[in-house]
Amino acid sequence: MQVQPARSVQITTHGPVIRVSDLNKSFKVYHGRKGFLGTITNFFSNDYKLVEAVKNISFEVGRGEILGYLGPNGAGKSTSIKMLTGILTPSSGEVRVNGLNPQSNRRENARQIGVVFGQRTQLWWDLPLIDSFELLRHIYKVPADRYRRNLDTFRELLDLDSFINTPVRQLSLGQRMRGDIAAALMHNPVILFLDEPTIGLDVVAKERLRNFIRAINKEQDVTILLTTHDMSDIEQLCKRLIIIDKGSLIYDGGLDQIRRLYGKYRTLVVDLESDTFANNVPLEVPDAVEIKGEGPRRWLQFNREAISAAALIGQVAARYPLQDLSIEEPEIEAIIRQIYEEGFDAKRAG
Numbered sequence: 001m002q003v004q005p006a007r008s009v010q011i012t013t014h015g016p017v018i019r020v021s022d023l024n025k026s027f028k029v030y031h032g033r034k035g036f037l038g039t040i041t042n043f044f045s046n047d048y049k050l051v052e053a054v055k056n057i058s059f060e061v062g063r064g065e066i067l068g069y070l071g072p073n074g075a076g077k078s079t080s081i082k083m084l085t086g087i088l089t090p091s092s093g094e095v096r097v098n099g100l101n102p103q104s105n106r107r108e109n110a111r112q113i114g115v116v117f118g119q120r121t122q123l124w125w126d127l128p129l130i131d132s133f134e135l136l137r138h139i140y141k142v143p144a145d146r147y148r149r150n151l152d153t154f155r156e157l158l159d160l161d162s163f164i165n166t167p168v169r170q171l172s173l174g175q176r177m178r179g180d181i182a183a184a185l186m187h188n189p190v191i192l193f194l195d196e197p198t199i200g201l202d203v204v205a206k207e208r209l210r211n212f213i214r215a216i217n218k219e220q221d222v223t224i225l226l227t228t229h230d231m232s233d234i235e236q237l238c239k240r241l242i243i244i245d246k247g248s249l250i251y252d253g254g255l256d257q258i259r260r261l262y263g264k265y266r267t268l269v270v271d272l273e274s275d276t277f278a279n280n281v282p283l284e285v286p287d288a289v290e291i292k293g294e295g296p297r298r299w300l301q302f303n304r305e306a307i308s309a310a311a312l313i314g315q316v317a318a319r320y321p322l323q324d325l326s327i328e329e330p331e332i333e334a335i336i337r338q339i340y341e342e343g344f345d346a347k348r349a350g
Contacts, residue, residue: 114184118196174205
């Protein structure tokens with residue numbers, strides 16, 4: 001069963017679905033004065049400083065991409081997402097979402113996007129979940145037959161039946177997030193903005209949501225822009241990342257590329273043929289250091305710039321009888337944390 005594309009919005013089939021060019025957003029922050037006289041003075045004061053939340057950002061997103069949009073708190077992620085959704089107006093620069101200017105075409109843009117914020121809900125708190133879906137059907141003017149098809153699909157993929165008649169205020173966080181994502185997709189948006197969709201969820205609920213995101217992206221070719229602090233979401237869903245910090249875009253590229261740039265150390269995991277080395281005497285191999293040992297299983301860390309995985313495997317096999325082996329890549333969470341703390345080194349990419 002597949003979700004049928006909406007007919008009310010002209011879908012862009014050529015070129016990027018999202019185009020951001022030289023985007024800037026500044027806010028005036030007034031210097032407040034304390035006390036009664038200070039409060040009176042504040043009404044007439046022009047004493048303010050200009051804060052640049054987004055600085056000269058440019059990027060494009062193709063149809064059907066799942067893009068990870070990352071940055072530390074206060075980096076400008078939320079501000080730029082609000083400009084893409086039409087909530088905020090840029091100070092300068094240009095935004096096009098599926099060919100539309102989100103600010104001058106807010107109503108049309110709302111029909112072609114879906115938005116899910118992990119800390120907020122678009123569902124009616126005291127109504128059963130199904131009633132929220134019905135209300136959204138009328139708000140977006142979704143034809144009855146398409147609504148039924150979508151609802152059947154979401155009930156199946158998100159397993160909604162056990163709580164679809166329960167008031168939203170009585171739902172668990174995982175159930176509410178499933179309801180929110182279904183609600184955001186009920187009108188067949190071209191683009192889905194997901195802000196921390198798995199925050200606070202347990203492992204089972206997270207995996208269910210990730211599977212649904214993959215399915216809806218594959219079946220309907222929905223473009224998804226994902227902001228999250230959960231690096232497992234990024235590793236399992238995104239091939240491309242954009243990282244912004246202090247309002248500026250500092251990285252736009254593949255997940256594998258950023259691993260190559262910053263993940264200098266990899267780990268070779270070997271299983272020895274017997275328990276000859278069960279006493280945990282470290283393996284001695286040039287260009288590698290054993291960092292962990294559990295009986296016949298050993299973890300050897302090596303610098304990918306000093307030796308290739310194939311060469312290291314050859315060295316280990318020449319010295320020790322092997323039963324199995326695998327390569328562990330550096331954790332993306334540690335890499336992103338390093339970039340947040342140290343900044344992006346353009347020389348590595350050059």
